Amino acid sequence: MGGGIVVSTEQLKAVGRSCEDFELDQSLYGNSFVMSVTPQERSCEICRHWDVNKKECRIGVFDEVLSSLDQS
Template sequence: MVSVEQLRTVGKNCKDFELDQSLYANNFSMSIANGDRSCEICRHWDVNRKICRIGVFDDVLSSLDQS
């Protein structure tokens, strides 16, 4: 199971992160610009299945583990 900390860490380090504007008001974008990113608010994250729709979560997480 994916932890909240992993979702934040991957979200902050993923080059494919795109804020899902449908989830939040426009003013929320300001906090994202300040680094409060998480996979949970990325348009590629499937909330129900808890997976990345474009399949980069595991790759990003693995690359961080090796650094």
């Protein structure tokens, strides 16, 4: 996702809801929060694969999932 592309909050949520690799970053919330996250609340921002500083997916699936959403 290079080139300084700005990712919107809505895109982060849409990809988080649809991504098969989504894993809640428990270091952000602790174990008690894990059970209370509904699929509608999922977002890349709370996924353990999301690099907050670089604003990109560490495993490189963001663009692929986003592209699949655009085609549906």
